[in-house]
Amino acid sequence: MRQSTLFHNTLRESPSDAEAVSHQLMLRAGFIRQLAAGIYTYMPLGRRVLRKVEQIVRAEMERAGAQELLMPAMQPTELWKESGRYAQYGPELIRLRDRHDREFALGPTHEEVITSLVKNEINSYRRLPVTLYQIQTKFRDERRPRFGLLRGREFLMKDAYSFDIDWEGLDKSYWNMFEAYNRIFTTLGINFRAVEADGGTIGGEGGTHEFMALADVGEDTIVVCTCCDYAANLEKAESGAIDVEEDDMISTDEIRDLEKFYTPDIRSIEQLGEALQINPIDIIKTVVFKADDNLIAVAVRGDHEINEIKVKNYLGAQDISIADSESLAKIPGIVAGFIGPMDLPFPVLVDHTVANMTSGIAGANELNYHVRNLNPIRDIELTHVGDFRNVNEGESCPRCTEGRLTFYRGIELGHVFKLGTKYSEQLSANFIDPSGKEKTLIMGCYGIGISRILSAVIEQHHDDKGVTWPITLAPFHVHLIPISIKDDKQMELAQKLYHLLLEQGIEVLLDDRDERPGVKFKDSDLIGIPIRIVIGKDAEQEHVEFTLRKHNMKESVHVQEAFARIIDLVKRSH
Amino acid sequence: MRQSTLFHNTLRESPSDAEAVSHQLMLRAGFIRQLAAGIYTYMPLGRRVLRKVEQIVRAEMERAGAQELLMPAMQPTELWKESGRYAQYGPELIRLRDRHDREFALGPTHEEVITSLVKNEINSYRRLPVTLYQIQTKFRDERRPRFGLLRGREFLMKDAYSFDIDWEGLDKSYWNMFEAYNRIFTTLGINFRAVEADGGTIGGEGGTHEFMALADVGEDTIVVCTCCDYAANLEKAESGAIDVEEDDMISTDEIRDLEKFYTPDIRSIEQLGEALQINPIDIIKTVVFKADDNLIAVAVRGDHEINEIKVKNYLGAQDISIADSESLAKIPGIVAGFIGPMDLPFPVLVDHTVANMTSGIAGANELNYHVRNLNPIRDIELTHVGDFRNVNEGESCPRCTEGRLTFYRGIELGHVFKLGTKYSEQLSANFIDPSGKEKTLIMGCYGIGISRILSAVIEQHHDDKGVTWPITLAPFHVHLIPISIKDDKQMELAQKLYHLLLEQGIEVLLDDRDERPGVKFKDSDLIGIPIRIVIGKDAEQEHVEFTLRKHNMKESVHVQEAFARIIDLVKRSH
Structure with missing residues (x-):
């Protein structure tokens, strides 16, 4: 064209x-x-x-x-x-x-x-x-x-x-x-990964995978094992049985008594960690949710994020959201910022890592107080223990247990679902x-x-000048650019090559615009057609400049050679 | 497949x-x-x-x-x-x-x-x-x-x-x-005709053509000349200057006085024609329309239909419709069923054929009365004379004047418009x-x-058994039907031919269903794939039955011959 x-x-x-x-x-x-x-x-x-x-x-x-x-x-x-x-x-x-x-x-x-x-x-x-x-x-x-x-x-x-x-x-x-x-x-x-995923609103009883293109702009976090082929959406990624940071936890030899202590205006894990100089892995974070029409709490370790999808699936709920402060204020024994997992008037979902603690710090369900030496087996009703958190980067793989989990951002391009009979x-x-x-x-x-x-x-194929299309998807295979359309020799050679290529089914964009070379090259870089042929002062010798957009390496070759290379590149791409 | x-x-x-x-x-x-x-x-x-x-x-x-x-x-x-x-x-x-x-x-x-x-x-x-x-x-x-x-x-x-x-x-x-x-x-x-058309709501200042498939079910009437290449949508077709039935009209030698006569309860052209034993071509039909917010009347000959598009275009109106009886009842001097084109309190659009009459019969604008000897030049204000009617089948062509106009029904498949600057x-x-x-x-x-x-x-390609697709559009080129899928010889030959054809890029539907031959043939007729190859008892001799769906003529040929014919037919269709 x-x-x-x-x-x-x-x-x-x-x-x-x-x-x-x-x-x-x-x-x-x-x-x-x-x-x-x-x-x-x-x-x-x-x-x-x-x-x-x-x-x-x-x-x-x-x-x-x-x-x-x-x-x-x-x-x-x-x-x-x-x-x-x-x-x-x-x-x-x-x-x-x-x-x-x-x-x-x-x-x-x-x-x-x-x-x-x-x-x-x-x-x-x-x-x-x-x-x-x-x-x-x-x-x-x-x-x-x-x-x-x-x-x-x-x-x-x-x-x-x-x-x-x-x-x-x-x-x-x-x-x-x-x-x-x-x-x-x-x-x-x-560059993609097929990852295990959650069913989402479309539902389904069986498995489901997402096909994710790796890209920083992606809205999903995907979790990939360094050793085996385990890969999952963060929503779905299972937390492993063995926790890598376990060695860092407070020594569990001695079981001490639950002890309330004064923590004025300390309402967040960060504040608590800073004030007491303790590691968030020793803190129990308790959050109250509204699941459909019921209240429930979820307890995870201070260094973990609650995974709402896992909570929702565990409950079989249609919809969950963090309980608003108004709802919380109405419940006796609940003080926002000081919530702990003990003696709550509704079920508590306890993450495995919390259940395995022997001595934790948590809210005391009383204004300006927390508790220490919380021993879940002793102090919490462990009816609902499960995997309720996001995995952290660096954790051991739940599948092979050898590798560590690494995080990528991904763009969801495909999705396969077992719907069953939904x-x-x-x-x-x-x-x-x-x-x-x-x-x-x-x-x-x-x-x-x-x-x-x-x-x-x-997202995956560009540089600072523009797009760098793979040849299978490029709008044209070849960008044919005579430096000056007023130069008869250049135009003659350009036209000849143009028609030879068209005859072979090659898709060619011929830049026959009366523009300065700088404008033409800038546009060409931006559009990103993979093969560029520039016809300039060597047109008389039938020499052209051959460039692959991806590498931007220029090479002066005879037009016959350029033709042969183009045919070869396009044929190989199919 | x-x-x-x-x-x-x-x-x-x-x-x-x-x-x-x-x-x-x-x-x-x-x-x-x-x-x-x-x-x-x-x-x-x-x-x-x-x-x-x-x-x-x-x-x-x-x-x-x-x-x-x-x-x-x-x-x-x-x-x-x-x-x-x-x-x-x-x-x-x-x-x-x-x-x-x-x-x-x-x-x-x-x-x-x-x-x-x-x-x-x-x-x-x-x-x-x-x-x-x-x-x-x-x-x-x-x-x-x-x-x-x-x-x-x-x-x-x-x-x-x-x-x-x-x-x-x-x-x-x-x-x-x-x-x-x-x-x-x-x-x-x-089988189509490109016909001159009216712009319709999409509007436009220039010409417009419709591409019409000829078919009885079509919602449009198209008008085609028997001699020249004039073809138009009925909405658009121009009425010729010379009217073929002119010889039949009442002799115009003598100009007589306008004369009112008693026509009790005679409100339609048909009743009038029957009661007075006169030809509708001597009657003037007058209809009142509401054009946007104004009333107007249109007068055409009794054997003609008013063309509302022509009226609308003449007036430059957005919308026209026949005035309802309530609106009519309010106007002094207007009596539904007895309307005539004389002395109306709003403009009258007079068709050429009416303007050319010398002695017509029309409503008298008075209950149970008509007038005869109406001479438009003398009796009507001829400010708005034009082409306001549909052409009739058999009229002479407005272009070549040699041919006659014939009518077809058409399905509008395409439309080209000169929009201009709309x-x-x-x-x-x-x-x-x-x-x-x-x-x-x-x-x-x-x-x-x-x-x-x-x-x-x-609509154009079917018979009483089903569709008869042209090869360019058929869902498959070949319908390959072994009579019995339990017969090894038949299936072997069918499979062989199937794969040979697929290799050549021929689209084949292989009826490998375990159904009675009658069912298979009925379905095949209905679907209408243009080439049918039936493999039956002659499979051992590598003979097959070759049929073109359109003609339903069966022929026993060697499988090689069938293959060659198929390749030839498909190649020729591209």
């Missing part, structure tokens, strides 16, 4: 509200333009990249035996009421009414629609298993849309759904998709099994954020 | 509410399933056809130099208020509010979004012309969704927009798209021209109903 006719602009400045590098670069390089918060137009260059992502995903879905269909964005909310997600989804679900006042939701995912479809089409085990997918625009009214395509309100997604006759079948379908996802993200050139039960999606009995379909669901991939790739 | 694993069902009965053949067949053959009124899921077979349509359209758009982008479905309604379409569009525009109570519309088209985008990106004539397109889901809350994909509420559309520096440029862009559309519909195997003016989308002056962008817009094409193709 000739750049003079391309609908495209680069920007010198990036908009002030673009925090993520990928967001800045996508705007500056002219891949996207914002229409409203979290809502973007894909410009011709961006659309080209998007189509390449779509093609790679589609090819691997077909290879995995998934069948493509296309479901509507407008979904009758009756279905959402049947599945129970209508209330649960909250304001993220965009709702509207048609001219007959019938309510619709704009699909953020399609579990309800596909379950109801498969229910009507399949009634025998003979037609199972089946995995269906679509590549489609989704809508989610994010509270805080940001980072460009990373958290948008209208975005492209590949969503797939599997239907099996039993859990063994689901297991097979699940790992089949898991492998397809591995191939997809590898082909896309993304939706099929609600929507009565049954089939007849070989023995003639009616059974419930066993489902899995599998998502990939198609548009989000663009951001993730740029 | 193996049919036993395909997510697909055929239906014996078509749902009672499916009126159009294409709607019935798409449901019965398992191409689509309804989720809500006018909202459909494309099943795997339907999705395959849809993708082929997309590919053909995309290829021709690229060939025409249009650049693909992707705009959001969610559009801030501010833009619609700026363009003035917010009020005008009415309940067809689906509106919603986000969590911050900001209003959005779900795009039925994208003139506003693209104009505002181009306004921001292009400010100099140097960057023009440019034509941009997208293939995207559109939303339109139709009052009466029907005929399956022909009139849906969520549908796929290709919309393109051109931007030029002047009207000559627009003319070039317009005809460039016009030619691309001709190529697209020809490749799609559609949107660019409202949204102040300007550019700097070569002389440094600021000018308004000159726009065109160009739509194709992608999903609707499926229906139109089926």
Whole structure:
């Protein structure tokens, strides 16, 4: 394509509200333009990249035996009421009414629609298993849309759904998709990890993995073992049995009596540690939560963070949040800032590490007092002991126990779920099994954020001058830049090479704009096409400058040699 | 693909509410399933056809130099208020509010979004012309969704927009798209006509053509000349100067006095014609309309229909409708059923054919009376004479005057518009021209109903057994049917041919289901894959039955010969 006719602009400045590098670069390089918060137009260059992502995903879905269909964005909310997600989804679900006042939701995912479809089409085990997918625009009214395509309100997604006759079948379908996802993200050139994850609102009875692109801008923390292949989302990462800092704990030889002491205005772990010169690992942190309609407390060590997801899953609660000070004030024996795990009027969930302590410091449930020598076995009701905390970086791995856990930031690009019967039960999606009995379909669901991939790739593939696309995703393979379009020799050679490459199916952007070389190079760096051919003063000798954008190493080669290298590079990328 | 694993069902009965053949067949053959009124899921077979349509359209758009982008479905309604379409569009525009109570519309088209985008990106004539397109889901809350994909509420559309520096440029862009559309519909195997059309609500100052698939179910009437290439939508078709039935009119030699006569309870043209034994061509039909807030009357000959679009365009009105009886009752001198064009208290638009009469019969504006010998030149104020009627079938062509006009029913598949400055003016989308002056962008817009094409193709390609897909659009090229999957010889040959064909890139559906031959053939007829290979008792001799679905002529050939024919047919189709 000739750049003079391309609908495209680069920007010198990036908009002030673009925090993520990928967001800045996508705007500056002219891949996207914002229409409203979290809502973007894909410009011709961006659309080209998007189509390449779509093609790679589609090819691997077909290879995995998934069948493509296309479901509507407008979904009758009756279905959402049947599945129970209508209330649960909250304001993220965009709702509207048609001219007959019938309510619709704009699909953020399609579990309800596909379950109801498969229910009507399949009634025998003979037609199972089946995995269906679509590549489609989704809508989610994010509270805080940001980072460009990373958290948008209208975005492209590949969503797939599997239907099996039993859990063994689901297991097979699940790992089949898991492998397809591995191939997809590898082909896309993304540095990623598949991590164990929590089911979240979409729920499900079985396992679930997230496919995370490693990137500092990522909103998730992922936990990876230095030794084995254990990797999990922080929400999900299990805390190991053996605690690495155990040696640092107060000696546990002697069991002392519980002792109250005066701690005026000392309300936080930090203040307590500082005032008493003690290590937070000897402190017990107790926090009161509202879980659905009930109060509960959670006790973890002072150096640990409470993991609300683990607490929620333990309780089987729909929703939990830290109890507000008003609610706390109403409860006798509770003093905010001085809460301890003893004698509370509601259940206390005690983390393993707390249960294992022999002498801890905690709030005394009395204004300006704490207690020391708290011995959980003796002093707390240990009915609810479990894993209620986030792991800390450096802890030993819960799987191999040899390695240590390291933390990365990750962008969630894909998600595979064992849904089980969550939706099929609600929507009565049954089939007849070989023995003639009616059974419930066993489902899995599998998502990939198609548009989000663009951001993730740029987060991983850029330098201070712009994007450095991998060749499989680049909007064009080759950026062909004659230094001066007024120089006949240069233009002649450029045109010749341009047409030779096009004939070979190579995608070439020919910069035939009447611009200064500096402008052309700056734009070229920003856009990030992987192979750059500059045609300058050596055009007469048919010599061109060959550069790989990633390395920025210039080399003067004969045009024939350049041609051969291009063909080779592009062929090898497929 | 193996049919036993395909997510697909055929239906014996078509749902009672499916009126159009294409709607019935798409449901019965398992191409689509309804989720809500006018909202459909494309099943795997339907999705395959849809993708082929997309590919053909995309290829021709690229060939025409249009650049693909992707705009959001969610559009801030501010833009619609700026363009003035917010009020005008009415309940067809689906509106919603986000969590911050900001209003959005779900795009039925994208003139506003693209104009505002181009306004921001292009400010100099140097960057023009440019034509941009997208293939995207559109939303339109139709009052009466029907005929399956022909009139849906969520549908796929290709919309393109051109931007030029002047009207000559627009003319070039317009005809460039016009030619691309001709190529697209020809490749799609559609029997179509490009017809002159009216601008409709989308408006525009220049010309506009519709691309119509000829089909009885079509909601539009198109008018085609038997001699020249004149073709127009009935709304737009011009009435010729010379009227073919003129010889039949009452002799005009003698000018007689206007004469009132008693016509008790005779309120319609039909009653009048019957009672007086006169030809409707001698009667003047006068109808009162409300045009925006004003009353006007239109007078046409008794054998003609008033064309409201022509009336509306003549008046430059936003909206017209027949005046209701209550409004009429309030006007002195107006008696419903006895209205005549004389001495009315508001303007009368007189059709050419009425103005040319010398002696007509009309309402007397008095209960139970008509007048005869009405001479328009003498008796009516002829301030507003024009073309205010639909043409009749059989009339002479307004272009060549040699041919006669014939009528067809048509399905609108594409539409090209010269918009001019309608949107660019409202949204102040300007550019700097070569002389440094600021000018308004000159726009065109160009739509194709992608999903609707499926229906139109089926309307034209079916028989009483099912669909008969053209090979370019068929979900698979070959339907390979072994009579019995329990017969080893048959299955061996089937598998061999299957893999040979797949290696050549041929799309094959292998019916490996354990069903009776009758069921397999019925399903195959319904689905309509163009080439059918049946493997039966002659499998041992490597003979197969070769059938083209369209002709249903069976032929026993050697498998080698079948293979060669298939390759040839598929290659020739591309």
